[in-house]
Amino acid sequence: MQSLPHWLPTKPTPLQLLDIAYIVVILPIFLILKTPMLFFVAIALFLIIKGDIPSTKRVLMLMLLGGVAVFLSLYGSFSFSGLSRLRLFVELLIYLLLIAVALQRLTRTINFYLKLSPALLMALSLFFFHSIGMLIYVILEVYLLLLVLMWAIMRTEIRAVLRVATLFYLISLPMMVLFFIFFPRISFEHATYGFKGEIVKHSGHDGVMHIDNEGLLVPSNRIVMEVGFEGAIPPMHQLYFRGSVLYIQKENTWIPLQIKPKSSVPQKYYADHTLTHYKVTLYPTNKKWLYLLDIPYETTTKAKTDYDLEFKVDKNIDEPILYKATSHIGESIETSLSAYLLHIALAFDPMRNPKSIAAIRKINASTDIPKERLVAISNLFRSQYLTYTLKPDAFDLKNATDSFLFDTKKGYCTHFASAFATLCRMAGIPSRIVTGYRPNGGDSIQNYLIVRQKDAHAWVEVYIDSAWQRVETTSLASVIQDGIETTNQTEQNAENQQNEWDKLSLYLHYIKYQVDTWILEYSVLSQKKLYSYFKSDTFFVLKFIGFFLLFVVLLFVAWWIFRRMQCRPKELCVLSPLFDLLAKKGYPKDPSESLNHYFERLCHEHQLPLETINLLYHQIRYQKIAQPNTLLQLKAEIKKATQHLLS
Amino acid sequence: MLSPKILIQTRRKIKQRATFGSFLLVVLIFGLFFEAYMHNFNLVYIVLFFVFSFALFASPFALRNLVLLQTTLVKGQRIFAKEEGSLHFELYANKSFASYALNLKCHDQTVFLSELPPHQKTIVKLPFTPNKRGETDIKGCTLDTIFPIATIRFVLPVETSMSVMVYPMPKGESLESFLAKQTGRFGEESDFDGILPDAGRTHASRIHWPSVAKGNSAIKKFTHEIPLERLTFDFVRAGESDEERLSQLTLWILQCEAQKLDFAVQMPSQTLYSQRNSIDAILTTLAAY
Numbered sequence: 031m032q033s034l035p036h037w038l039p040t041k042p043t044p045l046q047l048l049d050i051a052y053i054v055v056i057l058p059i060f061l062i063l064k065t066p067m068l069f070f071v072a073i074a075l076f077l078i079i080k081g082d083i084p085s086t087k088r089v090l091m092l093m094l095l096g097g098v099a100v101f102l103s104l105y106g107s108f109s110f111s112g113l114s115r116l117r118l119f120v121e122l123l124i125y126l127l128l129i130a131v132a133l134q135r136l137t138r139t140i141n142f143y144l145k146l147s148p149a150l151l152m153a154l155s156l157f158f159f160h161s162i163g164m165l166i167y168v169i170l171e172v173y174l175l176l177l178v179l180m181w182a183i184m185r186t187e188i189r190a191v192l193r194v195a196t197l198f199y200l201i202s203l204p205m206m207v208l209f210f211i212f213f214p215r216i217s218f219e220h221a222t223y224g225f226k227g228e229i230v231k232h233s234g235h236d237g238v239m240h241i242d243n244e245g246l247l248v249p250s251n252r253i254v255m256e257v258g259f260e261g262a263i264p265p266m267h268q269l270y271f272r273g274s275v276l277y278i279q280k281e282n283t284w285i286p287l288q289i290k291p292k293s294s295v296p297q298k299y300y301a302d303h304t305l306t307h308y309k310v311t312l313y314p315t316n317k318k319w320l321y322l323l324d325i326p327y328e329t330t331t332k333a334k335t336d337y338d339l340e341f342k343v344d345k346n347i348d349e350p351i352l353y354k355a356t357s358h359i360g361e362s363i364e365t366s367l368s369a370y371l372l373h374i375a376l377a378f379d380p381m382r383n384p385k386s387i388a389a390i391r392k393i394n395a396s397t398d399i400p401k402e403r404l405v406a407i408s409n410l411f412r413s414q415y416l417t418y419t420l421k422p423d424a425f426d427l428k429n430a431t432d433s434f435l436f437d438t439k440k441g442y443c444t445h446f447a448s449a450f451a452t453l454c455r456m457a458g459i460p461s462r463i464v465t466g467y468r469p470n471g472g473d474s475i476q477n478y479l480i481v482r483q484k485d486a487h488a489w490v491e492v493y494i495d496s497a498w499q500r501v502e503t504t505s506l507a508s509v510i511q512d513g514i515e516t517t518n519q520t521e522q523n524a525e526n527q528q529n530e531w532d533k534l535s536l537y538l539h540y541i542k543y544q545v546d547t548w549i550l551e552y553s554v555l556s557q558k559k560l561y562s563y564f565k566s567d568t569f570f571v572l573k574f575i576g577f578f579l580l581f582v583v584l585l586f587v588a589w590w591i592f593r594r595m596q597c598r599p600k601e602l603c604v605l606s607p608l609f610d611l612l613a614k615k616g617y618p619k620d621p622s623e624s625l626n627h628y629f630e631r632l633c634h635e636h637q638l639p640l641e642t643i644n645l646l647y648h649q650i651r652y653q654k655i656a657q658p659n660t661l662l663q664l665k666a667e668i669k670k671a672t673q674h675l676l677s
Numbered sequence: 678m679l680s681p682k683i684l685i686q687t688r689r690k691i692k693q694r695a696t697f698g699s700f701l702l703v704v705l706i707f708g709l710f711f712e713a714y715m716h717n718f719n720l721v722y723i724v725l726f727f728v729f730s731f732a733l734f735a736s737p738f739a740l741r742n743l744v745l746l747q748t749t750l751v752k753g754q755r756i757f758a759k760e761e762g763s764l765h766f767e768l769y770a771n772k773s774f775a776s777y778a779l780n781l782k783c784h785d786q787t788v789f790l791s792e793l794p795p796h797q798k799t800i801v802k803l804p805f806t807p808n809k810r811g812e813t814d815i816k817g818c819t820l821d822t823i824f825p826i827a828t829i830r831f832v833l834p835v836e837t838s839m840s841v842m843v844y845p846m847p848k849g850e851s852l853e854s855f856l857a858k859q860t861g862r863f864g865e866e867s868d869f870d871g872i873l874p875d876a877g878r879t880h881a882s883r884i885h886w887p888s889v890a891k892g893n894s895a896i897k898k899f900t901h902e903i904p905l906e907r908l909t910f911d912f913v914r915a916g917e918s919d920e921e922r923l924s925q926l927t928l929w930i931l932q933c934e935a936q937k938l939d940f941a942v943q944m945p946s947q948t949l950y951s952q953r954n955s956i957d958a959i960l961t962t963l964a965a966y
Contacts, residue, residue: 156721168720172727184777186791202730209726553717606773621747621769
């Protein structure tokens with residue numbers, strides 16, 4: 031194996047350069063190749079590495095094998111409806127191109143399409159990926175392909191090519207960025223049709239609520255959604271992302287209404303300044319709910335809403351979606367309550383939970399006012415010294431409320447919410463359970479917030495004074511175990527819970543979110559937003575220009591460093607600024623004269639103090655008497671001469 | 678630092694020619710544009726804008742590559758009509774950075790130079806086969822490059838009023854054959870320096886008869902074989918036409934030079950002596966005849 035210094039001066043053949051280009055473009059394609067095609071590629075690679083030019087018979091065999099590999103790879107997708115899917119079509123193109131390239135490469139002859147195919151393969155591979163990883167790879171891929179192209183043109187050693195290609199790449203970057211930002215777009219969002227995402231089931235919120243008797247709730251850190259607020263993040267104790275609303279208790283499961291009232295909540299007018307605008311990236315949940323902050327106002331996505339202010343799309347969400355939403359941060363939803371809903375919202379099983387019924391009877395006897403009854407129920411909860419824990423003890427499923435309130439006294443949000451809603455109904459207060467997410471506040475930077483599965487939450491809404499009013503039932507717990515959420519303590523504890531790794535992870539997510547927002551999902555909407563900032567916010571314009579200039583300066587510094595590196599030999603490089611200055615001062619070097627003659631001429635004819643420089647330079651360059659510090663001396667002399675010339 | 682004035686001057690001189698790369702660039706830009714534009718594939722946009730930026734910066738980069746290059750013809754090479762010779766050019770990058778991928782083109786010949794280091798002279802040899810003798814202008818020479826990305830060929834005319842003297846094509850009877858026909862051309866007996874094996878077809882006066890008598894074949898060797906006043910090439914007798922004569926004389930002169938023989942060329946209007954004129958001066962006179 032050759033050492034690096036031996037390898038660096040080598041000049042690759044055009045075929046080797048093409049091989050490098052193919053390696054660069056095919057790497058991401060390997061991720062989408064089906065096994066039969068991978069098998070074909072492996073065989074082709076083996077034959078290429080072996081280096082023999084195969085016989086016509088063998089080439090035909092390989093072509094046949096390629097055909098079979100394509101057939102097997104796409105088996106089951108061969109239908110007209112299937113072919114209408116863009117992904118399948120592009121995949122087929124890539125397979126055919128790979129076969130053609132492999133067959134041509136085996137002949138070791140460079141023809142037109144062997145030269146063109148790296149660009150085609152790269153363009154086709156971009157159909158399949160839409161992630162930060164691929165973004166980074168694409169930036170690197172473009173650089174590497176540029177390097178290969180310039181290597182083919184320059185036909186010189188890699189060091190020179192690396193330097194020049196990097197300079198060219200760096201100088202092109204600001205222009206690319208400007209084009210990316212300002213080039214007019216028409217599409218609103220990244221097209222996904224024809225591209226089906228992986229079906230991912232998230233268990234954080236599933237639209238119903240189960241009361242388990244021996245459940246160990248394992249908090250999952252999987253991200254459900256990322257939220258970017260237009261302004262500051264509202265106070266954490268007001269962040270309730272509304273999911274499903276549950277009315278019916280079937281044994282130990284709360285479910286939504288099977289038939290929802292056709293009427294929706296009358297759209298209430300809220301003053302603009304009371305509205306919160308935000309953008310949500312929701313990851314696949316395989317459910318139909320969009321999560322909006324309480325109280326949801328509107329969203330840009332085509333979602334249907336109803337009386338319960340649930341926002342649902344038609345199909346299960348099986349790929350990340352982006353939506354903008356607006357909410358009024360509040361705790362009460364003013365609306366009417368139909369007799370049908372009233373009946374449902376008061377329903378409970380009188381044959382279960384006798385202890386609770388007895389306790390409620392006492393409360394009912396003491397007051398007729400719903401608000402006072404509500405306070406009394408809250409006091410009952412507090413008096414039981416309930417413990418919030420993710421590891422509740424086993425309890426009696428037939429009398430779940432009794433068991434939770436009077437026996438085990440341990441549970442998490444669902445137990446609290448279920449018991450509270452049941453007691454309210456016993457007390458004649460219409461109640462329902464709302465499930466969704468309530469982030470603990472730890473995963474936020476500036477206006478960016480991460481909501482994870484462990485933030486799944488359930489709370490109760492009671493109908494009092496012509497409005498559904500939120501009750502945070504877990505706040506009634508007297509003891510907290512597992513360091514998990516309560517309304518008041520959450521914000522205080524959140525920061526302490528984070529270790530350094532979590533913070534780093536959060537920052538990485540934040541960066542990812544910003545890259546997603548401003549690069550991968552950049553669209554005409556983002557452009558409009560940017561333009562509106564430009565029009566209205568002078569400070570933003572200055573900030574933008576400042577950052578862009580800083581970017582250009584950084585690139586220039588990098589460019590300067592790379593440019594300096596090209597100076598060889600070192601002693602001549604050191605002299606280069608002096609040459610430039612002398613030329614500027616009217617003492618240019620005649621191309622035909624030697625350096626020695628040049629320096630002597632300047633010394634004698636123009637009395638310039640260059641004798642020492644001449645001596646030192648020639649000592650370093652041609653004589654063996656140069657010391658290690660001679661170069662330093664030369665630099666010092668050049669500095670002196672420069673000062674002399676400038677003065 | 679390059680001054681804008683020099684850059685502008687150089688830019689005015691440079692001509693741009695489309696290449697096959699230009700066509701591919703247009704196809705690539707359109708392809709990527711359609712892939713990106715309708716569906717907002719931002720990764721494709723990034724590639725598209727990279728390609729676009731590369732195409733935009735190719736021109737200034739090529740200008741930087743071609744600026745301050747000095748090309749001069751190195752004289753002193755003998756070039757003969759209808760014979761492959763070479764033009765020697767001296768390339769000098771009068772700047773602090775190197776130039777790359779240069780093609781020096783002249784008279785339908787091209788030579789590739791992968792790198793021209795800064796402040797260093799490089800001699801480039803270009804094949805050259807002139808059709809006729811005489812002073813020949815070296816016109817239309819260019820330095821071109823497809824650097825950096827082969828989308829445009831940038832052509833910089835080499836600005837020099839260069840000419841070379843093309844000597845007549847050396848052709849005709851060899852000097853040896855010519856000498857064989859001459860009489861009394863060898864040196865005095867006092868110059869006798871020994872004998873050499875006879876290669877045959879030797880003039881009778883030069884045969885070393887004592888050796889022949891002994892059964893060997895040998896010729897006489899003299900210290901001074903051909904006195905100057907005796908080796909004279911007559912233009913009129915050298916051939917039937919002027920071109921033939923000039924070619925013949927050129928051949929003899931070159932062979933004399935190789936054998937370090939002094940000679941004279943009797944031209945219709947003057948006599949050229951090798952002791953008084955340099956070989957190149959004599960050949961130049963022949964070339965310009």
